[in-house]
Amino acid sequence: MSQSSYSEIFRENRALIDSGASPVMNALRDRALACFEKYGFPDARCEEYLHTDISQWFAPDWGMNLGRVKLPVNPSEAFRCNVPNLSTQMHFLACDSYMKKDGQPTLVEGVTVGSLLEISRSNPQLVGKYLGSVVEMEKPGISALNTMFMQDGFMVHVPRNVRIDKPVQLVSLMSGAVSMLSCRRILVVLEQGAELRLLLCDHSSAARECLSAMVVECVVGDNARLELYDLEETSQTNSRVCDFFVSQGRDSSVHASVLTLHNGRTRNSFHSVFKGPGASLELDGIAISDGNQHVDNYSFVDHASTDCISSELFKYILDDRSTGSFAGKVLVREGSQRTVSAQTNRNICLTRESRMFTQPQLEIYADDVKCSHGATVGQLDEKALFYMQQRGIPMKEARMLLMLAFAGEVLDRIPLDSLRSRLTGLVELRLRHGQSRCEGCNVCK
C-alpha cells in the first residue's frame, strides 16, 4: 500500500478510530495526518534510513484492528512466569490492546500504570500534558502514522520523588488470526526525582506476518532515573519499527539497553535530548542475527545543554546472510560546554555473506567538549580460537566463548544485577541454539 492509501484509510475510518480511543489521543490526529502527508514513510533515499527501506515494509495491505475486536489471546497462559531471579510487576499487550488482569496489586501509592486508553479516558489532564510532547513528527518516520492510528498501549507515570524498585515488565505479543499492522504507544513519565526500571519484551507468533509501528516516549524529569530495557524476541515473520523518544531534565540519568535476539526485520530509532544540564545517558545495544534477519539501530543524541554525558555501546553478531546497520548521530549544540560523549560500535561478521553497515556522525558546535567514536567490523580472533583449541576446547565452544565475551562487554553495563544475569543467560541460549524457536517469553521461562 502506498502512503496515500494509509491517509485514505485514516480518513475513511476516522470516526471508528476515534470512538475506540480517547479524546486526548484524538486531539493529536489532525497534526499527525498533516505531518504524515508532508513527510511520509522514509525510503532508502532518506539519509537516516540508508540501509533499511521501511516504505517497503508498509507496502503490503496489512489489516488493522481499528474496530477494537477482542483478540483471542490469553497472555497469562502464553507467558507463565517463574523466573527465579527476576520478580517483576507484569503487564500485557496483545498487539496494541492492554490485557487487564485481575488482582494486579498497586505498585506504590500514587503511581499510575496500565492501559494508555483507560488512563487517558480517566485522567485526561495527566495524559494530555505528556502524550506526544516529546515525539518528533516533523520528519519522515512512523511517529506520525503511529499517532494517527494509536488507540491503546501502555503508560507508567511515577510521581515526584517516588522510587519503584521492583521492575515493571510489559510483555507485548503480536498474534492473531490474520496478518496485522499494529500501532501501539507507550508513554513513560518520571516526575522530578522519580525512579523506574522498565522492561519491554516484544514477542510475536511465528504463524503470521506482522508489522508493528510503535512509539515509546519517555519524559524523564529533573533528577529522575530511568532504566529502560527493550528485549525483542519475535520471529522471522515479524517486522518492527520502533521509535524511542527520550527527553531528559537536569541531572537526570537514563540507562537504555536495546537487545535484538530474535526477529525478522527491525528498525529501532532512538532519539534523546538533554533538556537540562548535568544529565547522563547510557545507551547500549546488542543484536544477534542469522538467516535473513535484518537489524538497524539508529540513534540521535542531542546535547542541547551543558555538562551532559552520553555513552553508547552497540555490538552486533551477524551470521548467515543477515545484515546489520548502525548509525549514530551525536549533536553538540552551540554553548553545550563540557559535553562528554563516547560512541562505540563493534561488529562481528561470522560469514562472508553477512553484512554490516556502520556510520558514526558527530556534529559539534561547542569548543569545550570530549567526544569520541569508534567503529569496527571484524571476525572472531583466529589466534584466540587456536589457543583455546590447543587447550582442548572444541572449535564450537571456543567460538561460543569468544562471542559471549564480545556481548559480555555490553551486558556487563546493565545496572540491574538480576536482569543482567538473566539477559546474559538469554544471549547465551540464543548463541548456542541459533534462531531456534522462540515460543513465548524467554525472560519468563
Add this chain to the structure above:
Amino acid sequence: MEMLKIENLHAEIAGKEILKGINLSIEAGTVHAIMGPNGSGKSTLSNVLSGHPAYTVTQGKATFKGKDLLAMPTENRSHEGLFMSFQYPVEIPGVSMTNFMRTALNEKRRYLGLDPMSPTDFLKLMKQKRDLVKLDAKFMNRSVNEGFSGGEKKRNEIFQMAVLEPSLSILDETDSGLDIDALRIVAEGVNSLKTPETSALVITHYQRLLDYIKPDVVHVLYAGRIIRTAGPELALELEERGYDWLIKEFEDSNR
C-alpha cells in the same frame, strides 16, 4: 615406549615450504631440546604438531602414542596429551582464566568419559597448580593473558600445562621474557611434572634453561631440517661457537 615419531614431515604456509623433511623420535620419559637460528622452523614444527589451521602438511606423518596425530582435530590432540606452551601466548579479552580452565579441563574429562569436575575439586586443583608456578590468585579473575606481563604469560602457560597434565609438552621459548627467579620457578614447575611416562620438547635459544631442564637429546633445526642430533653437550658447544660451523658442515655435505 615411543611417545612421538615424526617421519619425513613437510609442511608449508601460504604456499611456502617451511618444514622440509623432519625426522624425530621421542621416547617416553625423555627430554629433547630443539635449537636453531631464527626463522628455521621451530615454531612451525610446534604449530604443525598442534594442528594450526594455517599450515598444510604436504608429506610425511606423525605418530603420537601409536595414533595418527595429524588426523586428529586440534582439541583431540590436546585431550590425548599434547600440550604446547606458546612462544607468544594469546590474549582473550572477556574470557576469564577460571572459565577458560574450567572449560578446558571439563572438555578433556568429557573426552575421557569422565563427569565434569566438582566446583570444590576444581578450586582445590587450581590452587595447587598455581602454587606450583607461584601464580597469584588474582590472575584467575582476569581475562586470559590480558594485561599479563611477558613473564606472567609464560608462567601462565606452565600453570595451564600443570592443570592439563599432558604426556608430551612442547615448550616454545618458554624461557624468553622470564627473569632469573621466574626462570627457575618455571623450570622447577616443569621438572616437578616430569614422570617416566611424560616427555618434553623444549625449544630454546639458550643454555640457561637447559641447566635446569636437562635434555637427553639436543637437535639443531636449520632451514626446515634437523641438521644435527647429539647429547646435551651439543647445547654447550653451540653456546660457545654459534651455528655457523654447523650450517657450513651441513651445506658442504649437501653440495
